Amino acid sequence: MKVDLLIQARWIIPVEPESVTYENHTLVIHNNKIIDLLPADIAQQKYQPVTFELLDNHALMPGLINSHTHASMSLMRGIADDLPLMDWLQNHIWPLEQKWVGETFVKDGSKLAIAEMIRGGTTCFNDMYFFPEITAQQAIQHSIRASIGLIVIDFPSAWAKNSDDYLQKGLALHNELRSESLITTPFAPHAPYTVSDEPLLKIHHLADKHELSIHMHLHETLHEVEEQKKLTNQTPIQRMKQLKLLSPSFMAVHMTQLTDADMNLMSETGANIIHCPESNLKLASGFCPITDCIDKGINVALGTDGAASNNDLDMFGEMRTAALLAKGVSKNASAVPAMTALKMATINGAKALGIEQKTGSLSIGKEADVIAINFDYIETQPLFDPISQIVYATGRHQVSDVWVAGRQLLKNRSLTTINGDDLKASTTEWHDRLIS
Numbered sequence: 001m002k003v004d005l006l007i008q009a010r011w012i013i014p015v016e017p018e019s020v021t022y023e024n025h026t027l028v029i030h031n032n033k034i035i036d037l038l039p040a041d042i043a044q045q046k047y048q049p050v051t052f053e054l055l056d057n058h059a060l061m062p063g064l065i066n067s068h069t070h071a072s073m074s075l076m077r078g079i080a081d082d083l084p085l086m087d088w089l090q091n092h093i094w095p096l097e098q099k100w101v102g103e104t105f106v107k108d109g110s111k112l113a114i115a116e117m118i119r120g121g122t123t124c125f126n127d128m129y130f131f132p133e134i135t136a137q138q139a140i141q142h143s144i145r146a147s148i149g150l151i152v153i154d155f156p157s158a159w160a161k162n163s164d165d166y167l168q169k170g171l172a173l174h175n176e177l178r179s180e181s182l183i184t185t186p187f188a189p190h191a192p193y194t195v196s197d198e199p200l201l202k203i204h205h206l207a208d209k210h211e212l213s214i215h216m217h218l219h220e221t222l223h224e225v226e227e228q229k230k231l232t233n234q235t236p237i238q239r240m241k242q243l244k245l246l247s248p249s250f251m252a253v254h255m256t257q258l259t260d261a262d263m264n265l266m267s268e269t270g271a272n273i274i275h276c277p278e279s280n281l282k283l284a285s286g287f288c289p290i291t292d293c294i295d296k297g298i299n300v301a302l303g304t305d306g307a308a309s310n311n312d313l314d315m316f317g318e319m320r321t322a323a324l325l326a327k328g329v330s331k332n333a334s335a336v337p338a339m340t341a342l343k344m345a346t347i348n349g350a351k352a353l354g355i356e357q358k359t360g361s362l363s364i365g366k367e368a369d370v371i372a373i374n375f376d377y378i379e380t381q382p383l384f385d386p387i388s389q390i391v392y393a394t395g396r397h398q399v400s401d402v403w404v405a406g407r408q409l410l411k412n413r414s415l416t417t418i419n420g421d422d423l424k425a426s427t428t429e430w431h432d433r434l435i436s
Helices: 040-046 071-076 085-100 103-119 132-141 163-177 197-210 222-232 236-242 260-269 277-282 290-295 315-330 338-344 347-353 386-392 420-435
Strands: 002-012 022-030 033-039 048-062 064-069 122-127 145-148 150-152 187-189 214-218 250-254 272-275 300-302 370-374 399-404 407-411
Touching (some): 002 040, 002 370, 022 040, 033 040, 048 386, 064 250, 064 300, 064 347, 071 085, 071 132, 071 420, 103 122, 103 132, 103 420, 122 132, 132 145, 132 163, 163 197, 214 236, 222 236, 236 250, 272 347, 290 300, 290 315, 300 315, 300 338, 300 347, 315 338, 315 386, 338 386
Parallel strands (some): 002 048, 122 145, 187 214, 214 250, 250 272
Antiparallel strands (some): 022 033, 048 370, 370 399
8 A cells, every 4th residue: 555654663652542652663644644553564564655764763652732832932032030920921021022022023933932842842832922823824834733822811912902802803813724724723811810701701602602712821820819819709710610611622721729629620620721830830830739630530731831931842841840840749759650741741732722633642543743752862771661761861852853744844853844044043133122
């Protein structure tokens, strides 16, 4: 049988089924999809590929899913470090955004983020930022899978005048992008303290009508929770429940301040948690008790947040930090084992974004979002367990090749759709503008 691509690797980690590693197997890709996974010797007899990749020292696995980021904020990487969240936002980030954010900023920042993510093995990202149509254009141009948030805030910005304007523009963008196979468009109300009840009720109605997910910062800091209690005698989660936003299509980002009652609400409604451990640590926002959340059956995925508060878009780092932090917070060395962390960065992210039928595992019938990790480094020798090695020892520089829906975006560490020299030149220009 003639097929587009065979990738033969030393190890293949499909994620589904869980905790399985195939040795000396071949992944078969045709018409952008995975059509087979079988022993290498049988594959050579059964298939005749247009392209054959032999990766003797590599592991193949599903592409990583960055379930929460602000892509174009990569241009602000390191510009206001070592500050608490509200000081960082109000006195540094928001004034810079007011002065500089526009179509060109978002275009160049999104392109920088997409290049970084592809080189780090991320094949899908869930974004929340102004000018989402520009980020969508960059994602489409460079063939990465993306969930483009239709941002909503009560306040005016360079993109929209008020919440109704945000909603109108967001719906228009949703309609424009409906035919794009790699793009989805959830609503993205920013946070409980920036979006009032009336637009949230409209979002609930429109999300149901158009079958869209909702992506929102929630319970990010103790201050946020205390202020909500003063206003309504509710926690932010309780307010979202009252407004009927909590559902399996709801993605709650950060969730660092949680009681048992809060977690029970999340579990009962099927809502998802997007855990951003490194950003939460850097901003001293707190810890999401993911061990307890997982025990309650809540789907927990991973995100990096923006590079302005992290300061990278490194999902390998997030996996490692999530696993280690969970052990330290719970005082249980068995908490969040390596396989659980790997699922949080792959299939759990796909479930949170509502795209688990397309991606998140190397399952037959899914689209071929695949990454290759080169273990032939001193830093990852000796190798006893590839899954453990990925989470606890591997760096993103070991990602050698990346495919999204069967198209190769990284080949032997070289980007195939982005000129690195041009990208660095435009980033240097933005550095000079922002520092002024």
